[in-house]
Amino acid sequence: MSGKVELSEVAPRDGLQSIGPFVATETKVALVRKLHAAGLRRMEVGSFVSPRAIPQMADTAEVLAAAKELPGLECTVLVPNRRGFEQALALRPQRIGLFMSATEGHNRANVNRSRAESLAELAAIVREAPAEMRVRFNLSTCFHCPFEGVVPEAAVLDLVRGIAALDPAMEIALCDTTGNAAPDQVRRLFRHAIAEFGHRFAFHGHDTYGMGVANVAAAYDAGCRVFDAAAGGLGGCPFAPGATGNVAMEDVVWLFRRMGVATGVDWPLLLEAADFAAGIAGALPGGRMRGVPAARRAA
Amino acid sequence: MSGKVELSEVAPRDGLQSIGPFVATETKVALVRKLHAAGLRRMEVGSFVSPRAIPQMADTAEVLAAAKELPGLECTVLVPNRRGFEQALALRPQRIGLFMSATEGHNRANVNRSRAESLAELAAIVREAPAEMRVRFNLSTCFHCPFEGVVPEAAVLDLVRGIAALDPAMEIALCDTTGNAAPDQVRRLFRHAIAEFGHRFAFHGHDTYGMGVANVAAAYDAGCRVFDAAAGGLGGCPFAPGATGNVAMEDVVWLFRRMGVATGVDWPLLLEAADFAAGIAGALPGGRMRGVPAARRAA
Numbered sequence: 001m002s003g004k005v006e007l008s009e010v011a012p013r014d015g016l017q018s019i020g021p022f023v024a025t026e027t028k029v030a031l032v033r034k035l036h037a038a039g040l041r042r043m044e045v046g047s048f049v050s051p052r053a054i055p056q057m058a059d060t061a062e063v064l065a066a067a068k069e070l071p072g073l074e075c076t077v078l079v080p081n082r083r084g085f086e087q088a089l090a091l092r093p094q095r096i097g098l099f100m101s102a103t104e105g106h107n108r109a110n111v112n113r114s115r116a117e118s119l120a121e122l123a124a125i126v127r128e129a130p131a132e133m134r135v136r137f138n139l140s141t142c143f144h145c146p147f148e149g150v151v152p153e154a155a156v157l158d159l160v161r162g163i164a165a166l167d168p169a170m171e172i173a174l175c176d177t178t179g180n181a182a183p184d185q186v187r188r189l190f191r192h193a194i195a196e197f198g199h200r201f202a203f204h205g206h207d208t209y210g211m212g213v214a215n216v217a218a219a220y221d222a223g224c225r226v227f228d229a230a231a232g233g234l235g236g237c238p239f240a241p242g243a244t245g246n247v248a249m250e251d252v253v254w255l256f257r258r259m260g261v262a263t264g265v266d267w268p269l270l271l272e273a274a275d276f277a278a279g280i281a282g283a284l285p286g287g288r289m290r291g292v293p294a295a296r297r298a299a
Numbered sequence: 300m301s302g303k304v305e306l307s308e309v310a311p312r313d314g315l316q317s318i319g320p321f322v323a324t325e326t327k328v329a330l331v332r333k334l335h336a337a338g339l340r341r342m343e344v345g346s347f348v349s350p351r352a353i354p355q356m357a358d359t360a361e362v363l364a365a366a367k368e369l370p371g372l373e374c375t376v377l378v379p380n381r382r383g384f385e386q387a388l389a390l391r392p393q394r395i396g397l398f399m400s401a402t403e404g405h406n407r408a409n410v411n412r413s414r415a416e417s418l419a420e421l422a423a424i425v426r427e428a429p430a431e432m433r434v435r436f437n438l439s440t441c442f443h444c445p446f447e448g449v450v451p452e453a454a455v456l457d458l459v460r461g462i463a464a465l466d467p468a469m470e471i472a473l474c475d476t477t478g479n480a481a482p483d484q485v486r487r488l489f490r491h492a493i494a495e496f497g498h499r500f501a502f503h504g505h506d507t508y509g510m511g512v513a514n515v516a517a518a519y520d521a522g523c524r525v526f527d528a529a530a531g532g533l534g535g536c537p538f539a540p541g542a543t544g545n546v547a548m549e550d551v552v553w554l555f556r557r558m559g560v561a562t563g564v565d566w567p568l569l570l571e572a573a574d575f576a577a578g579i580a581g582a583l584p585g586g587r588m589r590g591v592p593a594a595r596r597a598a
Contacts, residue, residue, distance in 0.1 A: 180557065181557075182554065182557035182558045182559075183513070183516040183520070183554070183558070184516075184520070184558050185557075185558075187520070208591070208595070209553055209557075209587065209588065209591060209595075209596070210512055210550050210553070210586070210587025210588060210591075211512060211553075211554065211557070213509055213510060213512070213513045214482070214512045214513035214515075214516045214554065216513075217482040217483075217513045217516070217517065218516065218520075221482070221483070221486070221517075221520075251509050254508055254509070254510075255481065255482070255510060255513065258479065258480075258481035258484075258508075258510070259481045259482070259483050259484075260481075287509070288508065288509025289508065289509060292507070292508060292509075296507070296508075297508070
């Protein structure tokens, strides 16, 4: 093994939040348990968001309670605003995930406020978060915006400068929300961000156009060591027209296995979890490895 | 545009040769014409191989004759041995493609001789090829061999040294025959090969495990500027168990479009050709872009 990566599984949140049929809480918990059994130790289990805005996330408190029983699992819950933060203070996930967009148009469509307003509100949360609650800051549309097209790197780095200054230890995810990033763009942004702000970045990618694995490989090449992915390639963003499917966790794990990079994941159990995820009623699966004949993908 | 690449379309040869039902000559010619109409200017149109060994290639002479009518198209025909070379001398494709494997096990399974025997025979052909007939030397299993596993880079570079010395202008393709290469391995081999032997390399990749586009991006990053791909992701190698599907030309073109690299390809016409290729009776299509809804992939 020539290195290792940290993988954050996002199927229970990003993989499910946009689909219509409500997924029973026991199904969500079963998914979390299977992913944990496969060796995944970071997981986005839900979102403290209004159930009117995203009904699928209405049972995040129960899913989190069950997930917190699992040994060694770091649970992340998304926190869109102060109200969500208050829920987090009460229910104590090990990590909260804040988010805003790198582009004004997407931020307004997604959370109905300006980037400056978002940053001010989230900065206050970062300051107030208790020491034992880790914070991940997700910056959406870092590469391509459904409203503004290709995002200039300098604009992203300017925003990252403000975010990085909030807390020198905070993880920052540079997100390809629509799957439109190109590998050279990903490599360049991560190289520059790491050179200026150190090794504190994660990559969150989608596989809408089949570039997901190439983008993960490019981010890794640039020094990124934390990656989001969803078992079964579930996912999509209801506020980003054209965005479907997080990059599949099993595709990402296959990539890193081939590269000799340690993931801590049990391959057959991950495939089981991915099949389970893809079989959830209403789920929108993607990715490649589930389609590869069993005899071949065992290799 | 920040650069350009040369794309060599291999669906008419690598995309079809392994499938059972004989594809009518007029269908093959129609495919070649559609690919040419989409702007592709290099194409592997067939193989001068025994029709007993590969019945699907029995009509290569006719397909070549039709392809040679198309303006600006460089036609490549594979030449496995001296007998094939004699056919090439008679029928005059603009380029011949020689091939041998980087590993002893695969070379014996594929052409039933040792690598030393293959190299000696092919070296004689390189010497005898008339000046106006370009030669591409394809080196199979440069990354992973179905019989020998991961291929050591030093062994490949040793072989390349012998091949490069045959003719300083000859293009050499480093081929991921099984789709098992990892992007870091591809980047490393191309970097080292280009550093030692200059810019004369092409990458031929398969997408068996969804790594095809990531590997193309890695080879490009290392300086490679010539790429093989098959419209519709057709393909497979009858002598490499587990190898299915060349990387899809439309996925590769999408990648380069996103990277701002010129390909000379007309996007809607390529998608038409890819759909035509995928619809050929018995064809084994793959790739990602054909599955993306039309409204999205037009972007």
